[in-house]
Amino acid sequence: MAKKNQTLGEFIIENQTEFKYSSGELSRLINSIRLAAKVVNHEVNKAGLVDIIGAAGETNIQGEDQQKLDVYANDKFIQTLTNRNIVCGIGSEENDDFIAINSSDDKNQNKYVVLIDPLDGSSNIDVNVSVGTIFSIYRRVTPVGTPVTIDDFLQKGDQQVAAGYVIYGTSTMLVYTTGHGVNGFTLNPAIGTFYLSHPNMQFPEVGRIYSINEGNYAHFPQGVKDYIKYCQEEKEDRPYTSRYIGSLVSDFHRNLIKGGIYIYPQTSKAPNGKLRLLYECNPMAYLAEQANGLATDGFQRIMDIKPTELHQRVPIFCGSRKMVEKAKEFMKNSQEK
Ligand code: P6P
Numbered sequence: 001m002a003k004k005n006q007t008l009g010e011f012i013i014e015n016q017t018e019f020k021y022s023s024g025e026l027s028r029l030i031n032s033i034r035l036a037a038k039v040v041n042h043e044v045n046k047a048g049l050v051d052i053i054g055a056a057g058e059t060n061i062q063g064e065d066q067q068k069l070d071v072y073a074n075d076k077f078i079q080t081l082t083n084r085n086i087v088c089g090i091g092s093e094e095n096d097d098f099i100a101i102n103s104s105d106d107k108n109q110n111k112y113v114v115l116i117d118p119l120d121g122s123s124n125i126d127v128n129v130s131v132g133t134i135f136s137i138y139r140r141v142t143p144v145g146t147p148v149t150i151d152d153f154l155q156k157g158d159q160q161v162a163a164g165y166v167i168y169g170t171s172t173m174l175v176y177t178t179g180h181g182v183n184g185f186t187l188n189p190a191i192g193t194f195y196l197s198h199p200n201m202q203f204p205e206v207g208r209i210y211s212i213n214e215g216n217y218a219h220f221p222q223g224v225k226d227y228i229k230y231c232q233e234e235k236e237d238r239p240y241t242s243r244y245i246g247s248l249v250s251d252f253h254r255n256l257i258k259g260g261i262y263i264y265p266q267t268s269k270a271p272n273g274k275l276r277l278l279y280e281c282n283p284m285a286y287l288a289e290q291a292n293g294l295a296t297d298g299f300q301r302i303m304d305i306k307p308t309e310l311h312q313r314v315p316i317f318c319g320s321r322k323m324v325e326k327a328k329e330f331m332k333n334s335q336e337k
Contacts, residue, residue: 008034008174008185008194018180019161025086026162026178029112032084033135036077037166037174038192040118040133043072044125044168045189062093062311069125070094073118073133081114088140089113089148091310093120093279098310100148109145112161113138113152115279120165121247130169132249136283137162153310157282157303164287165249175201175253177290182256198257203293207259207320208240211251219267223298223334227263227327248275252284252318256291261319261327265298273297273315277307281316294324298331 006014012027019026074094081087082101088110091098102108114137121131139161140152164176172187174194184198210231217225231240243260245251251262266273275281285295285302295302295318305314317327 003196003199006196008196011183011185011196015178015180019178025111028084028086029081029114029137029162030176032080032086033077033164033166033176034174034194036073036080037133037172038187039076039080040069040073040166041168041172041187041189043069044119044131070119070122074116077116077118077133077135086110087112087114088144089152091115091153091278093117093276093311098148098150098153111139111144113140113148115153115283117276117279120249120280121245124245124247129245129247130167130250131247132168132253133166134249134280134283135164136160136279136286150310153278154307156306157277157285160282160286160303163283165253165283167249167253169250169253173197173253175256175287177287179290182287182291201256201291203256203288203291203320204259205292205320206237206322207255207261208237209243209255209258209260210240210263210323211242211244211255211260211319212263212265213244213246214242216267216269219269220265221267221298221331221334222337223331224263224265224327226334227330230326230330248280248284252287255319256287256293259320259323261317261323263317263327264315265317266315270313272313274313275316277302277305277312277314278310281314281318284316284318288318292321293319294321296324296328298328 012030074092089098089100117134120134124131138155142149142152162178167173173184175184182201184201185194186197187194264273264275281302288295297315298317317324
């Protein structure tokens with residue numbers, strides 16, 4: 001049972017028996033993410049003060065300019081996950097291929113792989129808008145003690161053992177699930193401790209906020225155009241409010257608290273949408289379902305999609321249950337016309 005003002009450390013210990021595998025491993029996993037989150041938070045909060053922002057002059061596999069903080073955050077999460085000797089592999093938005101950890105050491109009894117978007121929304125850094133880290137944790141499927149393979153990463157979202165995000169906003173929060181609901185912890189930067197501030201987070205069944213980049217309207221599928229018009233109709237419960245921060249973690253977090261739907265659909269220019277299945281959509285889908293919400297690609301459950309590539313993109317509609325269901329109706333109806 002979550003108690004307000006409990007520290008993250010106390011919460012993990014009190015609830016580690018819920019983790020369906022050996023308890024100590026979850027603690028070490030979440031603790032390594034907690035440490036990296038505090039280190040990255042420190043740098044994000046001073047980004048405006050030192051010349052750490054701005055492109056690092058390189059581009060990542062996505063062809064996007066790598067902001068120095070992207071690189072820094074990626075390095076910190078990989079370093080802490082590696083040092084804790086708990087994972088056998090890491091997949092990151094910033095790395096073309098997955099990273100095998102201690103794979104040559106046959107004593108490597110590590111059982112988990114982590115997929116991570118180390119600094120999502122990083123294009124917002126130099127305009128002082130909140131950004132986030134997203135993580136997804138699986139148990140490996142290949143034999144323990146052997147080198148990790150791509151199969152350990154290409155698992156359906158419903159095989160996740162934990163997932164969550166860190167949001168570096170007006171306050172820094174760690175929000176995560178291990179399959180027993182979603183809990184939010186707020187960092188007290190003065191003492192570097194995360195406190196349980198949002199126990200048992202749940203999407204309101206219906207919200208009044210829709211989040212989508214309407215600049216792409218001309219390229220949206222008809223079902224999305226129809227849903228946007230539905231949101232804008234003058235009715236008893238509408239029009240809804242349009243809010244789009246351009247940072248998935250921030251839009252998702254606001255919708256989780258207030259109710260709402262976030263949509264990044266396929267377009268004529270991007271037939272699979274923009275967001276990545278393994279380290280953006282699956283972890284957010286796990287959180288959404290654990291918080292009484294839904295996450296689909298417009299037609300099927302995100303967590304039922306069998307991944308085929310480390311960096312594959314999928315469309316995503318996620319948030320309050322009734323809103324995602326309504327959007328799915330519009331997508332289905334437009335297909336049948
Ligand atoms: P657009 C940030 O790059 C991101 O991955 C998400 O955090 C955000 O919701 C989306 O892309 C913004 O994309 O095309 O609307 O700028």
